Amino acid sequence: MELMIPVQTSAEAKMPLYEQIYLYLKEEIRSGRLKYGMRLPSTRLLAENLKVSRSTTQMAYDQLLSEGYIESRPCKGYFVLDIRELVEIRETAVNEFFGEEQEKKNKWKIDFSPRGIDLESFPYGTWRRISKKILVDDKKELFLSGNHQGEPSLREAIGNYLHTARGVRVSPEQIVLGAGNEYLLMLLYQILGKDRVIGMENPTYKQAYFVFHSLGYQVMPISMDAQGIQVDKLEESGADVAYVMPSHQHPMGIVMPVRRRMELLSWAARKEGRYIIEDDYDSEFRYRGKPIPALQGSDREGRVIYIGTFSRSIAPAIRISYMVLPQNLLYSYRQNCGFYASTVSRIDQNILYEFLVSGAYERHLNRMRAIYKAKHDILLSKIRPLENKFEILGENAGVHILLRVREKAGKTVSEQELVERAAAYGVRVYGLSGFFIHPNHNEYPAMLVLGYANLTESEIEEGMELLKTAYLECASKK
Amino acid sequence: MELMIPVQTSAEAKMPLYEQIYLYLKEEIRSGRLKYGMRLPSTRLLAENLKVSRSTTQMAYDQLLSEGYIESRPCKGYFVLDIRELVEIRETAVNEFFGEEQEKKNKWKIDFSPRGIDLESFPYGTWRRISKKILVDDKKELFLSGNHQGEPSLREAIGNYLHTARGVRVSPEQIVLGAGNEYLLMLLYQILGKDRVIGMENPTYKQAYFVFHSLGYQVMPISMDAQGIQVDKLEESGADVAYVMPSHQHPMGIVMPVRRRMELLSWAARKEGRYIIEDDYDSEFRYRGKPIPALQGSDREGRVIYIGTFSRSIAPAIRISYMVLPQNLLYSYRQNCGFYASTVSRIDQNILYEFLVSGAYERHLNRMRAIYKAKHDILLSKIRPLENKFEILGENAGVHILLRVREKAGKTVSEQELVERAAAYGVRVYGLSGFFIHPNHNEYPAMLVLGYANLTESEIEEGMELLKTAYLECASKK
Numbered sequence: 001m002e003l004m005i006p007v008q009t010s011a012e013a014k015m016p017l018y019e020q021i022y023l024y025l026k027e028e029i030r031s032g033r034l035k036y037g038m039r040l041p042s043t044r045l046l047a048e049n050l051k052v053s054r055s056t057t058q059m060a061y062d063q064l065l066s067e068g069y070i071e072s073r074p075c076k077g078y079f080v081l082d083i084r085e086l087v088e089i090r091e092t093a094v095n096e097f098f099g100e101e102q103e104k105k106n107k108w109k110i111d112f113s114p115r116g117i118d119l120e121s122f123p124y125g126t127w128r129r130i131s132k133k134i135l136v137d138d139k140k141e142l143f144l145s146g147n148h149q150g151e152p153s154l155r156e157a158i159g160n161y162l163h164t165a166r167g168v169r170v171s172p173e174q175i176v177l178g179a180g181n182e183y184l185l186m187l188l189y190q191i192l193g194k195d196r197v198i199g200m201e202n203p204t205y206k207q208a209y210f211v212f213h214s215l216g217y218q219v220m221p222i223s224m225d226a227q228g229i230q231v232d233k234l235e236e237s238g239a240d241v242a243y244v245m246p247s248h249q250h251p252m253g254i255v256m257p258v259r260r261r262m263e264l265l266s267w268a269a270r271k272e273g274r275y276i277i278e279d280d281y282d283s284e285f286r287y288r289g290k291p292i293p294a295l296q297g298s299d300r301e302g303r304v305i306y307i308g309t310f311s312r313s314i315a316p317a318i319r320i321s322y323m324v325l326p327q328n329l330l331y332s333y334r335q336n337c338g339f340y341a342s343t344v345s346r347i348d349q350n351i352l353y354e355f356l357v358s359g360a361y362e363r364h365l366n367r368m369r370a371i372y373k374a375k376h377d378i379l380l381s382k383i384r385p386l387e388n389k390f391e392i393l394g395e396n397a398g399v400h401i402l403l404r405v406r407e408k409a410g411k412t413v414s415e416q417e418l419v420e421r422a423a424a425y426g427v428r429v430y431g432l433s434g435f436f437i438h439p440n441h442n443e444y445p446a447m448l449v450l451g452y453a454n455l456t457e458s459e460i461e462e463g464m465e466l467l468k469t470a471y472l473e474c475a476s477k478k
Numbered sequence: 479m480e481l482m483i484p485v486q487t488s489a490e491a492k493m494p495l496y497e498q499i500y501l502y503l504k505e506e507i508r509s510g511r512l513k514y515g516m517r518l519p520s521t522r523l524l525a526e527n528l529k530v531s532r533s534t535t536q537m538a539y540d541q542l543l544s545e546g547y548i549e550s551r552p553c554k555g556y557f558v559l560d561i562r563e564l565v566e567i568r569e570t571a572v573n574e575f576f577g578e579e580q581e582k583k584n585k586w587k588i589d590f591s592p593r594g595i596d597l598e599s600f601p602y603g604t605w606r607r608i609s610k611k612i613l614v615d616d617k618k619e620l621f622l623s624g625n626h627q628g629e630p631s632l633r634e635a636i637g638n639y640l641h642t643a644r645g646v647r648v649s650p651e652q653i654v655l656g657a658g659n660e661y662l663l664m665l666l667y668q669i670l671g672k673d674r675v676i677g678m679e680n681p682t683y684k685q686a687y688f689v690f691h692s693l694g695y696q697v698m699p700i701s702m703d704a705q706g707i708q709v710d711k712l713e714e715s716g717a718d719v720a721y722v723m724p725s726h727q728h729p730m731g732i733v734m735p736v737r738r739r740m741e742l743l744s745w746a747a748r749k750e751g752r753y754i755i756e757d758d759y760d761s762e763f764r765y766r767g768k769p770i771p772a773l774q775g776s777d778r779e780g781r782v783i784y785i786g787t788f789s790r791s792i793a794p795a796i797r798i799s800y801m802v803l804p805q806n807l808l809y810s811y812r813q814n815c816g817f818y819a820s821t822v823s824r825i826d827q828n829i830l831y832e833f834l835v836s837g838a839y840e841r842h843l844n845r846m847r848a849i850y851k852a853k854h855d856i857l858l859s860k861i862r863p864l865e866n867k868f869e870i871l872g873e874n875a876g877v878h879i880l881l882r883v884r885e886k887a888g889k890t891v892s893e894q895e896l897v898e899r900a901a902a903y904g905v906r907v908y909g910l911s912g913f914f915i916h917p918n919h920n921e922y923p924a925m926l927v928l929g930y931a932n933l934t935e936s937e938i939e940e941g942m943e944l945l946k947t948a949y950l951e952c953a954s955k956k
Contacts, residue, residue, distance in 0.1 A: 119621055128613045135606045143597055143793035179657045179797070179821035186664050190692045194672075210817045214668045315621035317824040319657070339688045343657035343821050346795040 005050055017052050018059035025060065029069045029080055040070060040078040063218065068438035109426030110463035114251060114400040116454030117312055121371050123364055130354045134347060146346045148338060150177030150322075154353040158322050161356065166283060167293025168306055170324050176333065179319040179343035181279070181309055185211045188305065190336045191329055192241060192275065199239030201229045203435035203444075205250045205279065208243055221437040224249070228256040231263040242268070242276045246295045247283040251435045251449045253394015253402055261295050268303035275329075276304045284313045284365055285372050286397040302326035310352065312399075313365060320344050320352055372399055375452045375460060382464035389471060399453035402432070405446040405471075413474040415446040421470035427463050483528060495530055496537035503538065507547045507558055518548060518556040541696065546916035587904030588941035592729060592878040594932030595790055599849055601842055608832045612825060624824045626816060628655030628800075632831040636800050639834065644761060645771025646784055648802050654811065657797040657821035659757070659787055663689045666783065668814045669807055670719060670753065677717030679707045681913035681922075683728045683757065686721055699915040702727070706734040709741040720746070720754045724773045725761040729913045729927045731872015731880055739773050746781035753807075754782045762791045762843055763850050764875040780804035788830065790877075791843060798822050798830055850877055853930045853938060860942035867949060877931040880910070883924040883949075891952040893924040899948035905941050 005024045015023075028034040041049070043057040050057070061078055064070045070078050134142070149155065155172040162168035178184040185208065198212050202221035212219050220237040222229050229244055242264065246256035256264075268274045278295045296306040306324040325333055342349075355361050379401065383392055393402040405413050415431035422429050432447035452460055483502045493501075506512040519527070521535040528535070539556055542548045548556050612620070627633065633650040640646035656662040663686065676690050680699035690697050698715040700707050707722055720742065724734035734742075746752045756773045774784040784802040803811055820827075833839050857879065861870055871880035883891050893909035900907050910925035930938055 119618055122618070122621060124618070124621075131613055132610060135609055140597055140600075140602070143600060143602075143795045145789075145794035179661070179823075180819055182818050183657070183661065183664075183821055186661075194694055207817060214814045214817075216672055311623075316623035316819070317621045319819075319821055319823050336692045339685060339692075340660050341658055341794070341797075343661055343797055345657075345797050345823065345826055348823055348826070 005046075018056045018063070021046075021050070021052075021057060021060035022063045025064055026069055029064075034080050036080055036082045038080045039076075040080065042077055107426075108428045110455060110459050110466070111428040112400075112430065112448075112450040112452065112463060113428070113454060114430060114449050114451035116451050117316065117399070118368065118371060118375075118453050119315060120456075121368060122315060123360060126360045126364075127351070127355065130351050130358070130360070134350045134354065139350075142346045142350060144346075145341055146349070148340060148342055149173075149175065150342055150344065151346065151349045151353065154349050154356075155322075157353055157356040161361075162294075162306075162308070162324065166280065166308075167297035168324060169297055169299075170306075174325050174327065174330065176323045176325065176337075177342060177344050177349070178321050178323065180311070181281075181307055181321045182207065182211050183343055184307055184321055184323045186215065187333075187337050187340070188277070188323070189215045189217070191325070191332050196241050197237070197239045199229075199234045199237050199242045200437060201244055201249060201252075202437050203251055203432060204243070204437060205245065205281070206435060206437075208279065209437055212243075219437060224252060224254065226254065227260040228254045229260075229264065231260070231267050234264075234267060240271070240274050242274075243279065244276060244295070245279045245281065247280050247292060248286075248394070248397040250279075250281065250398075251394075251400065251402065251432065253396075253398060253400070255292060255397060256295075258292075261298060264295070265299055265301070265303065268299075269301045274303060275326075278304050278306050280306060280308045282312050282398045283308070285369060285399055287373055287376060287395075296324065299326070302328045305329070313368070314352075314355075314361075318348070318352070320348065372453060375399075375455065375457060376401075378457050379450065379452050379460050379464065382461060386468060386471075389475075393447075400449055400451040403448045403450060405448070407445070408475065412446055413471060415448070417474045418446065418448065418471060421474050422467050425466040425470055427466045427470070429467060483524075496534045496541070499524075499528070499530075499535060499538035500541045503542060504547055507542075512558050514558055514560045516558045517554075518558065520555055585904075586906045588933065588937050588944070589906040590878075590908065590926075590928040590930065590941060591906070591932060592908060592927050592929035594929050595794065595877070596846065596849060596853075596931050597793060598934075599846060600793060601838060604838045604842075605829070605833065608829050608836070608838070612828045612832065617828075620824045620828060622824075623819055624827070626818060626820055627651075627653065628820055628822065629824065629827045629831065632827050632834075633800075635831055635834040639839075640772075640784075640786070640802065644758065644786075645775035646802060647775055647777075648784075652803050652805065652808065654801045654803060654815075655820060655822050655827070656799050656801065658789070659759075659785055659799045660685065660689050661821055662785055662799055662801045664693065665801070665811075665815050665818070666755070667693045667695070669803075669810050674719050675715070675717045677707075677712045677715050677720045678915060679722055679727060679730075680915050681729055681910060682721070682915060683723065683759070684913060684915075686757065687915055690721075697915060702730060702732065704732065705738040706732045707738075707742065709738070709745050712742075712745060718749070718752050720752075721757065722754060722773075723757045723759060725758050725770060726764075726872070726875040728757075728759065728876075729872075729878065729880065729910065731874075731876060731878070733770060733875060734773075736770075739776060742773070743777055743779070743781065746777075747779045752781060753804075756782050756784050758784060758786045760790050760876045761786070763847060763877055765851055765854060765873075774802065777804070780806045783807070791846070792830075792833075792839075796826070796830070798826065850931060853933065853935060854879075856935050857928070857930050857938050857942065860939060864946060864949075867953075871925075878927055878929040881926045881928060883926070885923075886953065890924055891949060893926070895952045896924065896926065896949060899952050900945050903944040903948055905944045905948070907945060 005021055043054055043061055047054040047057045061070065065072060069081060071081050072078055152172060155175040155177065159170045159172050159175055162170055176184065176187065178187065194216060197218045197220060199220045199222045200209060201224055209219060220239050222234050222237055224230060228246065228249060229242065234242055246261060248255060264276060268276050276295065280294055294306060296304040304326065307321065309321040310318050380392065380395060383390060383403065389406055391404040391406060393404060395401045405418065415433055419429055419431050430449045432444055432449060435449065455463065483499055521532055521539055525532040525535045539548065543550060547559060549559050550556055630650060633653040633655065637648045637650050637653055640648055654665065656665065672694065675696045675698060677698045677700045678687060679702055687697060698717045700712050700715055702708060706724065706727060707720065712720055724739060726733060742754060746754050754773065758772055772784060774782040782804065785799065787799040788796050858870065858873060861868060861881065867884055869882040869884060871882060873879045883896065893911055897907055897909050908927045910922055910927060913927065933941065
């Protein structure tokens with residue numbers, strides 16, 4: 001097939017060549033002129049036709065690959081993918097986000113959401129008492145705009161917590177508070193600059209991917225093995241920023257061992273300007289083995305940007321996240337973002353400060369650890385008898401686990417079948433496919449991601465019974 | 479002078495030619511190799527030397543102009559500016575933001591800050607009562623993540639207010655809440671895309687300029703006349719997004735007349751993809767003449783993005799701003815930003831909702847209007863006897879005015895002299911120069927921006943006495 005792509009090679013062209021080719025092909029695929037299953041010319045052939053270099057066509061194809069428009073089949077070439085699926089998934093995602101709560105209430109009897117948290121156990125009384133105290137104190141300055149990075153007292157309290165609990169090496173001036181991780185990533189975009197290529201574990205935390213994508217970053221999905229992100233693949237990808245979750249990879253549940261951490265830090269140190277974003281999103285909850293300190297604590301070169309949040313350990317509506325910048329990025333932060341007023345209300349910052357220093361936060365965490373541990377144990381006790389059907393993964397930390405569906409005599413129940421059958425019983429489970437940067441990139445066998453934080457113990461039991469029934473029905477049809 | 483610029487013209491170059499030239503020259507100026515006052519070659523000559531087109535060199539020079547590295551002198555050519563001033567101003571700005579409050583308390587007796595608000599008159603009691611009520615109501619769902627655009631009830635209340643008070647045509651699904659205007663501009667960046675050129679009134683609200691600049695947008699400063707932004711200059715600039723404050727331009731105080739508004743709307747309608755960002759930052763306060771509805775209300779083509787905030791009408795620490803998107807941008811918003819969780823805490827949203835629907839907000843506004851009017855009148859009564867020295871501008875709305883320093887027999891006291899002399903008396907006044915996108919672009923005579931919101935009536939009187947003394951000392955030295 002010969003493609004006539006009208007590229008503008010003149011020096012006047014405002015857009016790099018590879019981008020012109022990428023955009024042209026994307027539009028052809030989206031419009032349906034290039035159809036599902038069609039083979040594209042090889043990068044070499046296309047380069048010859050267009051009189052451009054092969055690395056240019058390769059870059060264009062790589063971009064299409066990473067966005068899920070085409071796939072590469074070994075020894076066969078590049079093929080157009082079914083983009084209806086792509087568009088649909090994206091749209092479902094958006095609708096899901098919009099109607100989230102309503103949908104949950106109306107449709108699902110039991111929802112194993114990996115994003116849930118247990119709000120029944122939140123110390124509302126304490127929070128209310130602190131709130132009243134802050135408001136009654138009649139500090140008018142709380143209504144004036146405060147410190148741009150966040151209240152110094154709160155930053156100090158967070159720094160102390162991170163040092164003690166997570167081994168983070170931090171002084172308060174390195175901490176920037178923001179209304180949610182996503183906002184902090186928008187600041188990072190302005191600190192690191194836009195000419196960055198982000199390497200992400202695949203599968204990953206899709207929200208972060210959406211932010212990078214929406215900001216216009218090129219994102220390279222990096223495969224994992226049992227130890228986590230594969231550093232050689234990261235090196236090959238050309239990424240200069242790696243976004244990782246070493247304490248408990250979401251969704252795979254992998255805790256990155258020390259050796260891999262060292263490899264990752266060496267990768268960052270090897271070239272000027274490389275950084276690692278460490279998202280330590282649920283490090284508070286761990287059930288077995290010694291807690292492993294944050295990657296940031298082992299970083300001697302100032303390459304790790306540490307991000308954490310109170311969304312999971314307190315409540316999603318408390319819009320307070322924090323970022324620890326290495327010293328060498330503080331100047332860039334102050335130059336490019338120093339003028340931004342804090343996005344967190346000063347009253348809320350003061351409530352959180354009291355919650356931390358009064359010891360209420362620690363008590364809350366200890367209580368939640370016990371509650372989540374009990375739920376975790378019940379879930380596992382329900383799965384153990386099914387271990388000839390499901391393999392359990394990632395069960396040592398966090399508030400979700402993975403179930404790998406085992407093959408039976410060469411046959412296996414597919415993710416989609418199982419998700420749909422469970423849905424018929426009012427049970428919502430999440431296929432691993434939904435966590436891939438591109439759904440067609442799933443290299444894994446059928447797996448389910450089961451969150452249990454927002455379910456009661458009896459809901460967990462009932463949910464697992466129904467899931468088992470659903471599985472047996474699927475398997476009997478094989 | 480011949481410049482040897484190593485431009486990479488091959489198709490492989492990752493960067494457009496103009497950007498290579500711009501970056502090279504910027505570095506030469508920053509390093510001091512191209513010195514203050516040196517003349518650059520003409521765009522034609524440079525284009526010939528480098529074998530590129532003249533529009534390429536023009537684009538490079540335009541970028542340097544807009545960032546303040548060079549200036550254009552009519553009939554003479556382009557000259558390197560003194561960048562020490564540029565760097566200094568930027569750094570002062572940052573330090574100012576960081577230490578803002580401390581500095582105010584320690585250093586200034588009377589601060590005519592145009593960003594101040596009167597917090598003595600804030601109804602703390604009401605706010606506290608509502609806060610308690612919200613927390614006592616024991617609505618656990620307030621701790622769950624809520625609607626991505628903001629609570630539907632609050633959006634409806636804001637929509638009603640905007641319709642009644644400002645003539646904004648709005649339905650709640652067009653409203654997006656966010657933690658501050660700056661955050662909303664970051665969302666707009668993702669909605670409108672990064673290949674935009676922003677036209678801004680010059681002088682302007684520098685915070686917005688800093689955001690655009692930090693996001694990497696090219697910003698074109700557009701001159702104003704007595705009616706506001708000059709639409710022909712906007713057209714010439716190549717901008718496709720205009721950021722304007724038609725109700726009360728900051729800092730010039732111009733209220734854009736209807737005819738100019740229509741011209742501006744026609745400009746937007748003339749080409750696909752053009753938009754106007756209307757920042758209606760202090761429309762709540764108006765002292766003379768009929769209130770003019772928002773520009774958005776006259777927009778029939780869906781080209782106006784309306785932005786407002788409660789930072790000034792309630793308090794800076796209440797991090798709640800809102801944006802009204804035209805229908806045709808809703809799809810792009812949902813595609814590119816729909817996944818972002820709201821940056822405003824749900825509890826705060828519910829407090830604000832109660833504050834609005836209980837009528838407390840309206841009562842507060844009416845009270846503030848009277849308070850600000852009284853301060854405004856006192857300030858003016860102190861200036862009137864000095865009208866042979868100062869011309870008053872922009873006194874019909876908002877909470878600041880402008881003083882133009884009149885010439886005396888061909889001589890005039892300079893802005894800097896006056897600011898410094900007043901500072902010696904502990905009085906902080908703000909020269910208009912600080913509001914220009916680039917300080918060297920000030921085309922205006924000496925002017926002061928005087929905010930009076932956070933001063934008491936006696937402070938205003940005392941401050942004006944001291945300012946008069948300072949002026950007389952400056953003038954006597956001429």
